[in-house]
Amino acid sequence: MKRKEEAVVLSQREISSGIYDMWIETKLAEQAKAGQFIVLYPKDRSLLMPRPISICEVDGYKRSIRIVYRVVGDGTREFATYQEGDVIDIMGVLGNGYNLKAAKGKKVLLIGGGIGIPPLVELAREMALMSSKLMIGNTIEIVSALGYRDSDTFLRTDLEAYSRVYVATEDGSTGARGTVMDAIEDFDIKADMIFACGPLPMLRSVKQLALEWDVPAYLSLEEHMACGIGACLGCVVKTTQPDAHSHVNNARICTEGPVFEAREVEI
Amino acid sequence: MNTQVSIAGVTFKNPVMTASGTFGSGMEYSEFVDLNKLGAVVTKGVANVPWPGNPTPRISEVYGGMLNAIGLQNPGIDVFLERDLPFLAKYDTRIIVNVCGHSISDYVEVTERLGDHPEVDMLEINVSCPNVKEGGISFGQRPEALEEITKEIKAHAKQPIILKLSPNVTDIAEMARAAESAGADALSMINTLTGMKIDIHKRTFALGNKTGGLSGPAIHPVAVRMVYQAAQAVKIPIIGMGGISSAEDAIEMLLAGATAVSVGTMNFIDPYATEHVIQGIWDYMSEEGIEDIQTLIGAVSER
Numbered sequence A: 001m002k003r004k005e006e007a008v009v010l011s012q013r014e015i016s017s018g019i020y021d022m023w024i025e026t027k028l029a030e031q032a033k034a035g036q037f038i039v040l041y042p043k044d045r046s047l048l049m050p051r052p053i054s055i056c057e058v059d060g061y062k063r064s065i066r067i068v069y070r071v072v073g074d075g076t077r078e079f080a081t082y083q084e085g086d087v088i089d090i091m092g093v094l095g096n097g098y099n100l101k102a103a104k105g106k107k108v109l110l111i112g113g114g115i116g117i118p119p120l121v122e123l124a125r126e127m128a129l130m131s132s133k134l135m136i137g138n139t140i141e142i143v144s145a146l147g148y149r150d151s152d153t154f155l156r157t158d159l160e161a162y163s164r165v166y167v168a169t170e171d172g173s174t175g176a177r178g179t180v181m182d183a184i185e186d187f188d189i190k191a192d193m194i195f196a197c198g199p200l201p202m203l204r205s206v207k208q209l210a211l212e213w214d215v216p217a218y219l220s221l222e223e224h225m226a227c228g229i230g231a232c233l234g235c236v237v238k239t240t241q242p243d244a245h246s247h248v249n250n251a252r253i254c255t256e257g258p259v260f261e262a263r264e265v266e267i
Numbered sequence B: 001m002n003t004q005v006s007i008a009g010v011t012f013k014n015p016v017m018t019a020s021g022t023f024g025s026g027m028e029y030s031e032f033v034d035l036n037k038l039g040a041v042v043t044k045g046v047a048n049v050p051w052p053g054n055p056t057p058r059i060s061e062v063y064g065g066m067l068n069a070i071g072l073q074n075p076g077i078d079v080f081l082e083r084d085l086p087f088l089a090k091y092d093t094r095i096i097v098n099v100c101g102h103s104i105s106d107y108v109e110v111t112e113r114l115g116d117h118p119e120v121d122m123l124e125i126n127v128s129c130p131n132v133k134e135g136g137i138s139f140g141q142r143p144e145a146l147e148e149i150t151k152e153i154k155a156h157a158k159q160p161i162i163l164k165l166s167p168n169v170t171d172i173a174e175m176a177r178a179a180e181s182a183g184a185d186a187l188s189m190i191n192t193l194t195g196m197k198i199d200i201h202k203r204t205f206a207l208g209n210k211t212g213g214l215s216g217p218a219i220h221p222v223a224v225r226m227v228y229q230a231a232q233a234v235k236i237p238i239i240g241m242g243g244i245s246s247a248e249d250a251i252e253m254l255l256a257g258a259t260a261v262s263v264g265t266m267n268f269i270d271p272y273a274t275e276h277v278i279q280g281i282w283d284y285m286s287e288e289g290i291e292d293i294q295t296l297i298g299a300v301s302e303r
Helices: A074-079 A118-132 A156-160 A180-186 A200-213 B077-089 B104-115 B143-156 B172-181 B217-233 B247-256 B273-288
Strands: A003-016 A019-025 A037-041 A051-054 A057-059 A064-070 A087-094 A107-113 A141-148 A164-169 A193-197 A217-220 A236-238 A250-252 A259-261 B005-007 B010-012 B016-018 B040-042 B059-062 B065-068 B094-099 B122-126 B161-164 B186-189 B193-196 B211-215 B238-241 B260-263
Touching (some): A051 A074, A064 A074, A107 A200, A118 A141, A164 A180, A200 A217, B016 B273, B065 B217, B077 B104, B104 B122, B172 B186, B247 B260
Parallel strands (some): B016 B040
Antiparallel strands (some): A003 A019, A003 A087, A019 A064, A037 A051, A217 A259, B005 B010
């Protein structure tokens, strides 16, 4: 059940230049899954739209959710000022999560670019947890390939807790020089399936890679949203087949997504 | 206290409705709002066939409002009748279906199909969407075109018809009179104001469609002015909308001459907005000692 409710900021810190890491206390944590998102409402009344932000980590016992976001405008600039104890309006949990079950018995590659990396942390955590309960031969091997601008490799250690991590940096200061796709090539990474979140050019390359490797790839997409709950039809993505809800080749990223199999969407 | 209002023989338990396009078919918001509490649900535009809508980005926030260029994406009348209408019919609220088309015959086709469904209480004719290239606003910016389509639809409609007017005209009173003289049972106004936003870093248009419809609190005073001018010009009832975000905004509309109001963009900002507006109107009536909401309609007086 989706709800709009008040959440309390538990902590916030800047973990990289312009990138903030905030834990909030909310009952929504009890139902939140990897790949889903929440929206935050700015207190500044001139900023009307709620801001969609992916879930980076969930602690169901402590009823808390972690979000890691980049300051890109007035809304996120306001969020960055929040401190422990501040009360904020949020709505969630929105969208469908990643299809974890598909990963059973597979070698899985998580591909993250920049501020697309945060949702992979909860994904890796949930997959590692699931894998620990699976029979031998059915467990999941997780590998991550992460792309950054420079050596400021935020969330890298979080992913290292659950996976083997390879890095690419645009300036070549750490790992492979170039994009995350260069890291995959340079380090000769192979996998049976892919989960990816990042900028659109990266997702296009991931789709191409998935077709070459002939493996499934689940991509997390984003688009400007208004309602966040499937009513306004603002955040659509072109689909290869007519969508079951819209009956045209457009699916709602907030509702049918934000995760789509690469072959389902035209990006 | 009485909050009931009546438009073209249809009674509404209260004057608060949802603005077309901001509330889907009601299904999405039913997780937040008890639809039984609403005066009416006004659906997203329905065409004779599925429409894919415009390229993305379709949404852009602007100061005090937003631009949208959805382009009336909709699954078409068949899906609407099979899926959305039976869902809405379960609720104790009035159903107003927004009808859109590229040509008069498209509008007439949808109008006739809906005529077979008595659970649809009224039709709202969308002649004011600024985001589609054919149809939409092209019928709503010249009085002669508005008269022609109104007459044609009225001749085929089994339910009362509401003409949804565009604010993108020179003389709103003239448009209101044209719709009335051609047989419209009611008016709804205003649709969005055509706007544009440019991303100065990418140096591109913010919207895939270049232009979009401006909505939200920023347009409320424009809407109040236009509702007032139209109410002075015609006798048929008016459903007022445009940036209503509170009971105060809704009551302003009633005082300006609207018989009912629609909450639109505010649904995106607060999914419970319609319920808040209804409660706020009730509180206002209690505090001001107003027994019947109808005494508020058009009751603004000169200073």
